[in-house]
Every structure is written in C-alpha cells, then in structure tokens.
Amino acid sequence: MSEFVLELKGITKIFPGVKALDNVNFQLKHGEIHALMGENGAGKSTFIKIITGVHAQEEGDIFLNGEKINFKNPKDAQSHGIAAIYQHVTCYPDLSVTENIFMGHENVDKKTKRILWNEMHNEAKILLDGLGANFDPKVEMGSLSVAQQQIVEIAKALSTNAKIIIMDEPTAALTKKESEELYRIAEKLRDDGASIIFISHRFEDMYRLATKVTVFRDSKYIGSWDVDKISNENLIVAMVGREITEMFPKKEPKIGKEILKVENLSKTGFFADISFAVREGEILALTGLVGAGRTEVCQSLYGVLSYDQGKIFVESKEVKVNSPLSAVKLGIGYLPEDRQKQGLILEWGIGRNITLPALNKLSKKGWLNDKKETEISKILSEKVNVKAQSIFDLASSLSGGNQQKVVVAKLLTSDLKILIVDEPTKGVDVGAKAAIYEILSDLAQQGYGIVLVSSEMPEVLGMSDRIAVMKEGRIAKIFERKDATQELILEAAMASNK
Known part of the structure; x- marks a missing residue:
C-alpha cells in the first residue's frame, strides 16, 4: 500500500484569463490531519473542487492509494470515499436532519422502491450519537445552530463511507467552545482511520489539530512542513510572500472631542444599561464572550434593532436612530458580522456594492453618473486590495476575505464620523x-471614532485605545489599553455575578 492515501502531482487548472492552480503538489497520509493554508485567492477552493470531481485539471495527476485516478464528477469522487464540508453549510433547511444526511443516497426497498424511513432515521441516530450530537435526526435542519449543522454535514460524509474528509474553514463561524467540540470530532475521525484536509486561516486550528501543513500562494505550491518544525513568522512569510513585521499597525492616537455617547441603552432580553463614549481618533473595542450582546448593541446604534430605553448622543446632541438610513445621515457607518447576508448584494458587481451607500453623491436629477461611480469604486477596491479581474465581477464570485474587503470599502464612500465594525477580520x-x-x-x-467588536484577544489588545468588556448583556468593565491584559479581559468576561 502507498504511504499516501491521496497524492496530487503538478496539478494545473486554467479558467478563462486566470490560472487558478499552477503546478500544485499535495500529499495526505493515512490517518493524518493535514492543514492547508494560504491567503484568499491562493487556489484552495479550486484545489477542493479538483479533489471532489467538480473540476478536471488541465495538467497533473491524482493518485488514490498509489493508483492514478481521474474523477469524472462529484458522484464519482464520493464513491471513492471523498467528502467535503464547507464553511457555509449547503443544506436543505426545511427538510429533516435524516433527509439531509441521506440526500442522493437514500435507503430504498429494492422491490417496492419505497424509502425506508425508519431504517434511515436509525442509521442517522447512530451516526449522530457517534459524533456526540444531542439532537434528534427528525428535527428540521433549519432549526439547528451552525455548529450543529456542521455535525450533520460530517454525519453525511460518514454515511457515504468517506475516508478522506475535507473541512473548509469549519471553525470560522463557531464559538471557542463549539470549535473545541469540532476539534474533538476531527480527532475521533482521525483515530477511526479517516484522513482529513483541514483548511483554515486560524493558526490555533493548525496548532491544535494538524501534524503537517501545506501552503499555497498565488495559485502555486510553496511548501509543506511538519507543524512543530516551522515558526509562526516563517509560516506567515510563506503565505503572504513577505514579512508582516507589524501585524497591528496601531498609530499613536490623536484623540479629539467626544463624538459618540451612549447612556443607559437597554433592550429587554438582549442588553441593559449600556453606557460608553467614543472620541474622535479613538478605537473602542467591544469584547466579551459570544452571546454577550455586543452585536445587538451595535445594531441598535445603527437602527437595525430598536432599543427600549436610553439615550444616544452624536457630537453632544441627543439623536434618535430609527433606521440605518437615519444612522448614515447622522454619520454612523456599520460593517456587519455576516457579510454575505447583511453586508453585500451577492449578485451585484463589486463596484456597485462599494458605491451603494453613496448613490446620492453620484447622481444628478435622478441620473447616476456611471463614469464617476466606476472611478470611485476602482480607487476604493484598489485601496483595500480586492483581488478580482475587474470591479464588474460579481461579489458572489469572490473569496470570503475579498468579500469582507468590499464591505470595508463600502464604508469609505459615505460621509461618516463614526464606524462600527463587527468582527471585521472574521474568516x-x-x-x-x-x-x-x-x-x-x-x-x-483621520478623526473617525471607531467601535471595534472582536472576539480575538490579540486584535483587541493590538488595535484598541480602550476596551469595554461585555458579560450577559451588560458592560462588566472598561479598561485603558495600557492596563489591559488577556487574563484581565477574560476574567471580566467570565466572572460570576456577586
């Protein structure tokens, strides 16, 4: 038997006008968790589609257990024991968990051609129990959390007897506790003999799970290393092609007058008595455990949610924020956590998405100035380094990271004073x-007041001037940057109520 359960040699894939993979190599051993890392646009998604039979390569060879093979289609790859689990779960939300697990390979009575529902429910329960799931296979898929839906996707892979499982950014939308549960499941799968390709931007995923890491950059294979034999610094250089000597380029703040003030803001069931202020040139981090109410506070400040009581002041004047439109008129901008559902119109082009908040500035007597719109969107897409062939590419065609850059560029088109950015570097x-x-x-x-919502401690400590820690819908403590440590922040976020 070959040392490698899966091996790719010299794989090249060309789409019109772009080489998506350029002479890429990869080797996966039996019972191994192998991390695949690289910037957005490095070729990881195309690599997955080659392995799962969605695309065929122009050059190069694929070997499965030492034998050369070419997958004709996804069904063919699945029949050879290959399955993929994606960051954004592709499920049927109105169907049951069992139906989602067995979609496309249902248990059918050979004589009557009827679906054997009881048999499928029992098999689904065995699969879910083996993964430590605590929900019934008969419940609707749409009623489950993202973490639970990913467990269903893993059960679906196991139902096809998958021996090679590709996990694409599975922890991006998970809490720390949910990520730990996913780690446990991945390790169990490995111990049971499966081989896993784990794609992630998070170094903690790699260090926690993988023994080997491979890096792609600009569609090319850069190298493979034992995880315990490559430093963080060298791994970053391999991924981006340069040293990032200052990951958090925090400049000395030029603090001005108070620009935003919140007094005793409350919404029943979400948050209570929220008070803080932000000054010109200041970055205030709003952190705490997931579910502490941070996003709901931000949505209230932007008019997405209504608040029950409390006051909001912009430049010392009390204001009423009734809608996102009223927020923008007051100079408040918002970058939402869910870029796909709330930040972008996916079937619009990059340029149209960027200029959407500034249509009034780009129009005269109801007519849009296309030339001016194109100029502005080009300048801003270049400023945030969106990787695309042109600003007319659909937002849906971009990688997750490039979609986030487009949402950031949108904020720069309006006349804003206050920016609320919710998990801006997620995924x-x-x-x-x-x-x-x-x-x-x-x-x-430049004088903007910024509210930065983040769960990443290095980001919070590296970018903020002050840190407000939320716990169970309330602000537990506010730290000056110089006084804050990761331990003190976590203590404030987790301390029991006295």
Whole structure:
C-alpha cells in the first residue's frame, strides 16, 4: 500500500484569463490531519473542487492509494470515499436532519422502491450519537445552530463511507467552545482511520489539530512542513510572500472631542444599561464572550434593532436612530458580522456594492453618473486590495476575505464620523487582516471614532485605545489599553455575578 492515501502531482487548472492552480503538489497520509493554508485567492477552493470531481485539471495527476485516478464528477469522487464540508453549510433547511444526511443516497426497498424511513432515521441516530450530537435526526435542519449543522454535514460524509474528509474553514463561524467540540470530532475521525484536509486561516486550528501543513500562494505550491518544525513568522512569510513585521499597525492616537455617547441603552432580553463614549481618533473595542450582546448593541446604534430605553448622543446632541438610513445621515457607518447576508448584494458587481451607500453623491436629477461611480469604486477596491479581474465581477464570485474587503470599502464612500465594525477580520487571511488593520488605523488618524467588536484577544489588545468588556448583556468593565491584559479581559468576561 502507498504511504499516501491521496497524492496530487503538478496539478494545473486554467479558467478563462486566470490560472487558478499552477503546478500544485499535495500529499495526505493515512490517518493524518493535514492543514492547508494560504491567503484568499491562493487556489484552495479550486484545489477542493479538483479533489471532489467538480473540476478536471488541465495538467497533473491524482493518485488514490498509489493508483492514478481521474474523477469524472462529484458522484464519482464520493464513491471513492471523498467528502467535503464547507464553511457555509449547503443544506436543505426545511427538510429533516435524516433527509439531509441521506440526500442522493437514500435507503430504498429494492422491490417496492419505497424509502425506508425508519431504517434511515436509525442509521442517522447512530451516526449522530457517534459524533456526540444531542439532537434528534427528525428535527428540521433549519432549526439547528451552525455548529450543529456542521455535525450533520460530517454525519453525511460518514454515511457515504468517506475516508478522506475535507473541512473548509469549519471553525470560522463557531464559538471557542463549539470549535473545541469540532476539534474533538476531527480527532475521533482521525483515530477511526479517516484522513482529513483541514483548511483554515486560524493558526490555533493548525496548532491544535494538524501534524503537517501545506501552503499555497498565488495559485502555486510553496511548501509543506511538519507543524512543530516551522515558526509562526516563517509560516506567515510563506503565505503572504513577505514579512508582516507589524501585524497591528496601531498609530499613536490623536484623540479629539467626544463624538459618540451612549447612556443607559437597554433592550429587554438582549442588553441593559449600556453606557460608553467614543472620541474622535479613538478605537473602542467591544469584547466579551459570544452571546454577550455586543452585536445587538451595535445594531441598535445603527437602527437595525430598536432599543427600549436610553439615550444616544452624536457630537453632544441627543439623536434618535430609527433606521440605518437615519444612522448614515447622522454619520454612523456599520460593517456587519455576516457579510454575505447583511453586508453585500451577492449578485451585484463589486463596484456597485462599494458605491451603494453613496448613490446620492453620484447622481444628478435622478441620473447616476456611471463614469464617476466606476472611478470611485476602482480607487476604493484598489485601496483595500480586492483581488478580482475587474470591479464588474460579481461579489458572489469572490473569496470570503475579498468579500469582507468590499464591505470595508463600502464604508469609505459615505460621509461618516463614526464606524462600527463587527468582527471585521472574521474568516480573513493573515495578509488581508494586516490590510484591514492598516485601514482602521488610518481612519482613526483621520478623526473617525471607531467601535471595534472582536472576539480575538490579540486584535483587541493590538488595535484598541480602550476596551469595554461585555458579560450577559451588560458592560462588566472598561479598561485603558495600557492596563489591559488577556487574563484581565477574560476574567471580566467570565466572572460570576456577586
């Protein structure tokens, strides 16, 4: 038997006008968790589609257990024991868990051609129990959390007897506790003999799970290393092609007058007595455990949610924020956590998405100035380094990190004073993170007041001037940057009520 359960040699894939993979190599051993890392646009998604039979390569060879093979289609790859689990779960929300698990390979009575529902429910329960799931296979898929839906996707892979499982950014939308549960499941699958390709931007995923890491950059294979034999610094260089000497380019703040003040803001069931202030040039981090109410506070400040009581002041004047439109008129901008559902119109072009908040400035007597719109969208897409063939590419065609850059660019088109950015680097590669931090730091230097919502401690400590820690819908403590440590922040976020 070959040392490798899966091996790719010299794989090249060309789409019109772009080489998506250029002479790429990869080797996966039996019972191994192998991390695949690289910036958005490095070729990871195309690589998955080659392995799963969605695309055929122009050059190169694929070997399965030492034998050369070419997958004709996804069904063919599945029959050879290959399955993929994606960051954005592709499910049927109105069907049951059992139906989602067995979709396309249902248990059918050979004589009557009827679906054997009881048999399928029992098999689904065995699969879910083996993964430590605590929900019934008869419930609707749409009623489950993202973490639970991913467990169903893993059960679906196991139902096809998958021996090679590709996990594409599975922890991007999970809490720390949910990520730990996913780690446990991945390790169990490995111990049971499965081989896993784990794609992630998060270094903690790699260090926690993988023994080997392979890096792609600009559609090319850069190298493979034992995880315990490559430093963080060298891995970043391999991924981005340069050293990021200052990951958090925080400039010395030029603090001005108070620009936003919140007094005793409350919404029943979500948050209570929220009070803080933000000054010109200041970055205030709003952190705490997931579910602490941070996003709901931000949505109330932007008019997405209504608040029950409390006051909001912009430049010392009390204001009523009844809608996102009223927020923008007051100079408040919002970058939502869910870029796909709330930040973008996916079937529009990049340029149209960027200029959407500024149509009034680009129009005269109801007519849009296309030339001016194109100029502005080009300048801003280049400023945030969106990787695309042109600004007319659909937002849906971009990688997650590049979609996030488009949402950041949208904020720069309006006349704003206050920016609320909710998890701005979620699911974004290390190079894009550095670019977004640079933009936020520059905006603070220009006098914007910024509220940064983040769960990442290095980001909070590296980018903020002050840190407000939320716990169970209330602000537990506010730290000056110089006084804050990761331990103190976590203590405030987790301390029991006295």
